Amino acid sequence: MQEYIVSARKYRPMTFDTVVGQSSLTTTLKNAIATDKLAHAYLFCGPRGVGKTTCARIFAKTINCLSPKENGESCGECESCRAFDQGRSMNIHELDAASNNGVDDIRELNTQVQIPPQIGKYKVFIIDEVHMLTTAAFNAFLKTLEEPPSYVIFILATTEKHKILPTILSRCQVYDFSRMSVENTIAHLRNVAQQEGYTTEDEALQLIAEKADGGMRDALSIFDQMVSFTSGNLTYEKVCASLNVLSTEYYFKLVDYFLSQDVPSCMLLFNEVLNKGFEGGNFIAGLASHMRQLLVAKDTATLPLLEVSERTRERYCEQAKKCDTKFIYRAIKLCNECDQSYRQSHNKRLQVEICLIQCAQITAGDDISGSGRCPEKILKPIFSLAMQSQLASPRNVVQVQKPIQQTTNTETKEITRASIPTANPVASAVVPKMKLRNLGPSIKLSTTQQASHTTIQETRSLSNEDKPFTQEKLTFEWHTYVERLPIERRAMAMRMKNMMPKLINDTTFEIVANNEQIAQYLQNMKEGILKSLRQNLMNSQIQMLIRIAEIQEVQHISSKPALYQKMVEKNKNLQKLTELLKLEIC
Ligand SMILES: [Zn+2]
Structure with a gap:
């Protein structure tokens, strides 16, 4: 022998x-x-x-x-x-x-x-x-x-x-000495295989080269092992099975599932991978590197970074065409986050599954909002829509907010309320214990409760227990209201933040709008603003006057030098300080 x-x-x-x-x-x-x-x-x-x-x-x-x-x-x-x-x-x-x-x-x-x-x-x-x-x-x-x-x-x-x-x-x-490139290793292995008369697939040699990680001696000894395992016929599938490497086929399939938002198939595929004895952490790491390959394949400039066989390269390019760059970025980020939290996680399988579900929802986000944002952001518009609808119908606001007035009011009020016959006595008994305004406006009350509140409202206006409040409290509640405005009203909220409600008598305050348009906005919001303030300041008589600012009132904040002049008028020492420190207002 x-x-x-x-x-x-x-x-x-x-x-x-x-x-x-x-x-x-x-x-x-x-x-x-x-x-x-x-x-x-x-x-x-x-x-x-x-x-x-x-x-x-x-x-x-x-x-x-x-x-x-x-x-x-x-x-x-x-x-x-x-x-x-x-x-x-x-x-x-x-x-x-x-x-x-x-x-x-x-x-x-x-x-x-x-x-x-x-x-x-x-x-x-x-x-x-x-x-x-x-x-x-x-x-x-x-x-x-x-x-x-x-x-x-x-x-x-x-x-x-x-x-x-x-x-x-x-x-x-x-x-x-430099590490062997995958290409060089493959070429050498192919050469050896030819001389020995073995049949090989490039993808199989690629796997061996990757496993050897730049060492030719390692590559050759793995190659020898594979030759004896496959009797000289090195196919990709056989080498995969023998090296216990997860076939890239899985990742190609998985990304297709992501793109079609097919969550069930993702879960089944992951289950299959686990059944084959692979570990979730490695699976996610593999997915991350697959996404990286797609990113590299997307741009002809980075294409040379793709160290794979010709056939695999074509497959990457093909799949990359179907993927939006944002989708790839986002998926890589999700995989990375999953990879980081994987080791500490008590339920590792769930950790991976959550990542897969999120990946499968990335493109779903595109369909709804067109923003290409992460899945959790999809929830936001839904939430704010609910808020908008509530703001649009002030009746709802009343219904949510009215009970609180009851909760914060005196005992006599409690008694009055208890004596009112309601369709749902349990609800009215429970409501005062909760501070609903802390829960936000998306809470909807049952119709029976609404009915009872309307009754309460009527009785409340009859009662004469309005509490006095200070300028300070008014300002605080104004800002609280502004903070809670939904995201679509952000621009208006920013303006309102800079406005100062000015108490002109016990119950009436004035708000100054810079122009007619803003005044109109405020007018539209007036009802909601008043409901909130009346309720939180416990005074049903509060009134709001909207005044459009005089020209000089607007001007004084239009530029920094103007603002400075205004400040100097109030305090002459400021000018002295400016001169002393040789400051310039620009
Ligand atoms: Zn010689």
């Missing part, structure tokens, strides 16, 4: 040109060799499995080649090259600092350093994971690193550059 060699070893590059994904770096090394400008020490940094050791070996082999090629590569045929290829060269020493990090190991290495090479020009010492050396070992090594014999070259490799001491960094030429 033929010996099985793992792909990572079998397809380990033997020349600089066959190293995948590090072309600029290998070119620099080749040039250094060609021009004979070799340093004594190199530091190769980068994530695991990106070719650091491989490059170090190729480098050692190339500088020792007896008849190097013109392009800077080794010949692969001379005695030295063959010794390297067969792993019996005495010119290369590898030390894994992760397991040999003691002083004794370094002493051993120092001894080796003293022996010149038998064949070839250089002895190359590769120290892998050099950051793992102990301090003692490191100090023992430092001397040799500083002044090695002319035939010695050190190649230090590390995955954690930040752990390398400055004393080492300053003595080495540093090369940063």
Whole structure:
């Protein structure tokens, strides 16, 4: 039986040109060799499995080649090259600092350093994971690193550059190896598959490349696993199942459900995913990255960021066309929020389901309001509509507000009220305990209650228990009323906030409007305003006069200098202060 060699070893590059994904770096090394400008020490940094050791070996082999090629590569045929290829060269020493990090190991290495090479020009010492050396070992090594014999070259490799001491960094030429791109990994895997006679789908290789996360060695070992699992036929579905990766198919379907506001299908799909043994948190993270891919696919400028196979790219572009950018933003935000609260949540499944429901309602918001806002905002117009209808019919306001007057009034009032025959005695008995005005105007009372209140109102006007109130209380209640105006009246509310109701006798106050239009608005609102004030100030005699401001009254607030003049008229000291501090009014 033929010996099985793992792909990572079998397809380990033997020349600089066959190293995948590090072309600029290998070119620099080749040039250094060609021009004979070799340093004594190199530091190769980068994530695991990106070719650091491989490059170090190729480098050692190339500088020792007896008849190097013109392009800077080794010949692969001379005695030295063959010794390297067969792993019996005495010119290369590898030390894994992760397991040999003691002083004794370094002493051993120092001894080796003293022996010149038998064949070839250089002895190359590769120290892998050099950051793992102990301090003692490191100090023992430092001397040799500083002044090695002319035939010695050190190649230090590390995955954690930040752990390398400055004393080492300053003595080495540093090369940063980059993570493998998904594209490069796929191309290499495809190449290996072709040589081995396996059939592969690009999407399957894509999955492997993504799982390997930039490491070629990892990618090749996953690839080997998949080959044995699928008997050399690497389809997307099989690889998905084997790697326990959730197929992107689910996410494509899910987004379609979102767009058609199909909440039940979303829930069923999530249930299916859970039944397959996937975790909700990962599912949401996957959904977030799917939405990100859609966002990237939406714009031709960002399309290159989409590291996927051609067929998948087309699918993303196709789905992205159906999605509004706002929808994508909003969905990403929802996924992100869900992801953040997921770990703390006691009901994780519900957490994900809420997120899915919200996503499915994003486009529903478009249909109703055309604003593309979040689902909870859809509720607002409905709520304010209810408020509007109540304001439009003042009778309702009366019905809601009248009982409160009763609640806050004296006991004698209570008695009067209790003596009135009502259709619903229970309701009238209960109502006084509640402060309805705190609950807002959307509360509707039953018709029986309304009937009883109307009766109460009549009795109330008969009673003569109006309470006196101060300017201060009036101002306070005015502002309370303004604060409670619905959102559509925001502009008017802003104006009213700046108006000051002025008490001109015990029960009548004056309000000054800047112009006729505002006066008309106020006139329209008068009934509602008075109902509120009469009720809250407990005085049924309150009257409101609306006056249009005199021209100079309006002018004095039209500009800041004018306002300043007005203030100076009232207080001359202000002018002194302005002059003293050399202030300018602009
Ligand atoms: Zn050679």
